[in-house]
Amino acid sequence: MSRVAYVNGSYGPLSDAAVSVEDRGFQFADGVYEVWSVFDGRMADYDGHMSRLARSLTELRIDIPMTRQALTVVLKETIRRNRVRDGIVYLQVTRGAARRDHPFPAPGTPPSVVVTSRSVDQTRAEAMARKGVAVITQPDIRWGRCDIKTVGLLPNVLAKQAAREQGAYEAWMVDEMGLVTEGSSTNAWIIDQNGKVRTRDTQANILKGVTRTAILDLLEQEGLELDERPFSVDDAKQAREAFFTAAGAFVMPAVSIDGAKIGDGKPGAATLKLRQLYLEQARRDAV
Numbered sequence: 001m002s003r004v005a006y007v008n009g010s011y012g013p014l015s016d017a018a019v020s021v022e023d024r025g026f027q028f029a030d031g032v033y034e035v036w037s038v039f040d041g042r043m044a045d046y047d048g049h050m051s052r053l054a055r056s057l058t059e060l061r062i063d064i065p066m067t068r069q070a071l072t073v074v075l076k077e078t079i080r081r082n083r084v085r086d087g088i089v090y091l092q093v094t095r096g097a098a099r100r101d102h103p104f105p106a107p108g109t110p111p112s113v114v115v116t117s118r119s120v121d122q123t124r125a126e127a128m129a130r131k132g133v134a135v136i137t138q139p140d141i142r143w144g145r146c147d148i149k150t151v152g153l154l155p156n157v158l159a160k161q162a163a164r165e166q167g168a169y170e171a172w173m174v175d176e177m178g179l180v181t182e183g184s185s186t187n188a189w190i191i192d193q194n195g196k197v198r199t200r201d202t203q204a205n206i207l208k209g210v211t212r213t214a215i216l217d218l219l220e221q222e223g224l225e226l227d228e229r230p231f232s233v234d235d236a237k238q239a240r241e242a243f244f245t246a247a248g249a250f251v252m253p254a255v256s257i258d259g260a261k262i263g264d265g266k267p268g269a270a271t272l273k274l275r276q277l278y279l280e281q282a283r284r285d286a287v
Contacts, residue, residue, distance in 0.1 A: 002014065005017035005078070006078050006113070007113070029153075030060075032093055034052065034149065035049075038087045038088060040283070041079060041085055046287045048213055055148075056149045096110050133252060134167065134254070136163050138159040138172070141155045142156070145205060180200065182200065183244050188236075189245065191240045192239050193238060198231050200230045209246065211246055214281065218277050218281070221277075233258070240270075241253070242263075242271075253272065
């Protein structure tokens, strides 16, 4: 079955989907996006992604394109038309199409809205999680507002490609002080030698991951101690366990960093437990 996309009010074949060449998302990366995991045809962490979308649009002064209720209908219909049971649904909203000029276009220019959905092989993802994956480090060269989920992802793309070329799954960004900020498309975590779960606080202009927030709640439920502060690359290499979180990766164990084994080089028990708990919760609460 050919895939279906929603573009500015219409559903149609993905192969025919198009926006204007003067869309500001294409010209200036002037837009935002969200990705929901889909379980059994339903969206996980629905409210968290919707809230972050509204914040991103507000921070960039992009008009909210439709009501939350209407957008939900579009997301669910795109999932349905693509017959996705387990996978993702992707939403992108830009400032719209207008003559190319750096300042905002005239008031009333309608935002562009694109939604796509596709299936994901969860069997492969589970096999990867059981084995664990490698991460590398890269200098963090992104702009200073990484808390906004903008489509301007070129530094992330370069970091992810560097990981692929080195046989790794993910790249962790490192700031000028040698501290890990986050992954190219994930939030980074370790469990240190004292058994504390550490991840960088979101006051440092990193993305407030929706999956990250869900894990913070699970840590409290499980009685695991959280130490919300930065960690260095050396801290990660000396950690008991490491993992990263994202809508597509869920909770993914990291078993090496820059070729150095983390712990015993296998996914840790606490990480695998958090993954299991998160997946159970996400499936249960999906809408």
